[in-house]
Amino acid sequence: MATRYDIPSHIASVTDYEPIARERLPADAFAYISGAAADELTLARNRTAFDALALKSRVLADLRGGGTALSLFGCDFVHPILVAPSGRHRLCDPHGELATLVGAGGAKAGMVVSTEADIRLEELAAAATAPLWFQLYVQHDRAYTLDVVRRAEQAGYRALVVTVDAPVHGLRNRELRAGYRGPKLSEFANLAGLHTTHFAHADLGESLMFGGYLEAVPVWEDIARLRRATKLPLILKGIMAPEDAQRALELGVDGIIVSNHGGRVLDSQPASIEALPAVVREVAGRVPVLMDGGIRRGTDVLKALALGAAAVLVGRPVLYGLAVAGPAGVAHVLHLLRCELEIAMVLTGCRTLSDIGPQVLWQPG
Numbered sequence: 215m216a217t218r219y220d221i222p223s224h225i226a227s228v229t230d231y232e233p234i235a236r237e238r239l240p241a242d243a244f245a246y247i248s249g250a251a252a253d254e255l256t257l258a259r260n261r262t263a264f265d266a267l268a269l270k271s272r273v274l275a276d277l278r279g280g281g282t283a284l285s286l287f288g289c290d291f292v293h294p295i296l297v298a299p300s301g302r303h304r305l306c307d308p309h310g311e312l313a314t315l316v317g318a319g320g321a322k323a324g325m326v327v328s329t330e331a332d333i334r335l336e337e338l339a340a341a342a343t344a345p346l347w348f349q350l351y352v353q354h355d356r357a358y359t360l361d362v363v364r365r366a367e368q369a370g371y372r373a374l375v376v377t378v379d380a381p382v383h384g385l386r387n388r389e390l391r392a393g394y395r396g397p398k399l400s401e402f403a404n405l406a407g408l409h410t411t412h413f414a415h416a417d418l419g420e421s422l423m424f425g426g427y428l429e430a431v432p433v434w435e436d437i438a439r440l441r442r443a444t445k446l447p448l449i450l451k452g453i454m455a456p457e458d459a460q461r462a463l464e465l466g467v468d469g470i471i472v473s474n475h476g477g478r479v480l481d482s483q484p485a486s487i488e489a490l491p492a493v494v495r496e497v498a499g500r501v502p503v504l505m506d507g508g509i510r511r512g513t514d515v516l517k518a519l520a521l522g523a524a525a526v527l528v529g530r531p532v533l534y535g536l537a538v539a540g541p542a543g544v545a546h547v548l549h550l551l552r553c554e555l556e557i558a559m560v561l562t563g564c565r566t567l568s569d570i571g572p573q574v575l576w577q578p579g
């Protein structure tokens with residue numbers, strides 16, 4: 215008899231999970247997870263940009279003794295594929311992020327826990343078997359925000375990932391059409407007791423953004439303050455412009471994640487993989503640059519590493535795996551990506567991650 219956590223036997227690749235998740239999840243929850251901002255141009259472009267990159271196969275290389283291990287911000291990983299931060303895992307599994315954690319641990323993948331997780335960050339840290347990083351949304355109440363940072367430090371999180379690309383919620387048209395309603399901020403497990411004062415709301419004839427809401431959204435000074443406030447490695451997530459990468463480095467950040475938030479905030483941005491090379495050039499090896507957005511194949515991981523990413527994060531596929539088969543689904547998604555990456559490395563003549571460079575990309579002519 216099939217159980218809730220059985221992996222459907224016909225699943226051959228990560229993308230096979232999505233249609234099954236669509237069948238199993240309520241329509242509004244699926245819209246929240248799968249959807250993006252406005253016309254979802256960036257969501258689509260995150261995929262088409264990967265597809266447009268071709269690989270150059272190499273033959274007969276002796277690759278014995280190779281592997282995919284790496285070290286990042288003091289954490290050792292056996293492969294460069296991490297779980298991206300995302301909120302509300304209980305929509306997919308009754309055990310929420312605890313189930314994701316078990317799956318990530320099984321696949322020996324690092325995981326970034328979202329501020330908007332359904333389980334308290336302390337409970338997750340206590341259950342972790344692999345390094346955990348904490349994703350921070352700077353709240354309007356800065357003292358409360360600092361308290362969350364202290365909790366993450368005390369719980370043993372190994373890095374702080376500050377998401378900087380969402381000072382305001384994206385225009386989630388698909389969510390609206392499906393009738394999705396998220397919880398209030400203070401209803402999230404990690405934000406209990408938070409008082410929110412500024413909502414993005416405008417009566418007819420009033421300004422939405424310029425009538426008070428911006429008084430409390432994070433600015434560069436907040437990053438400077440966080441830098442002074444914590445000894446944890448500080449990583450900014452959501453950088454697309456080289457100018458912003460430069461500013462982040464001046465403030466002493468330890469890492470950058472090139473990301474357009476899976477197309478969920480500002481529509482009409484380029485794909486993350488398109489933005490990656492210029493950021494990597496600007497950073498010039500001073501700190502690790504990671505990326506996310508559109509990773510669905512091991513070949514995508516290889517392409518991202520070829521363009522200078524140290525590691526990648528995966529968002530929606532992990533949630534689809536969780537919705538379909540709980541921890542086993544999460545582990546399977548991550549395992550498939552890792553296996554596909556290893557096969558792609560062998561076929562492009564790369565023994566270790568440091569062998570992966572622009573030479574694996576097909577250059578016309």
Ligand SMILES: Cc1cc2nc3c(=O)[nH]c(=O)nc-3n(C[C@H](O)[C@H](O)[C@H](O)COP(=O)(O)O)c2cc1C
Pocket residue numbers: 246247248260298299300301328329330349377451473474475476477478506507508509527528529530531533
């Ligand atoms: C349902 C969902 C919730 C998300 N929640 C967060 C979040 O709480 N914090 C954050 O920094 N990014 C969040 N993201 C963005 C992801 O971290 C990541 O940038 C994006 O999903 C990568 O694109 P992909 O889904 O194509 O892999 C969320 C993404 C999804 C799909």
Ligand SMILES: CCCCCCC(=O)C(=O)O
Pocket residue numbers: 301330380381382383384475478
């Ligand atoms: C104003 C910040 C909204 C972020 C919402 C959570 C998230 O990151 C996502 O759904 O994506």
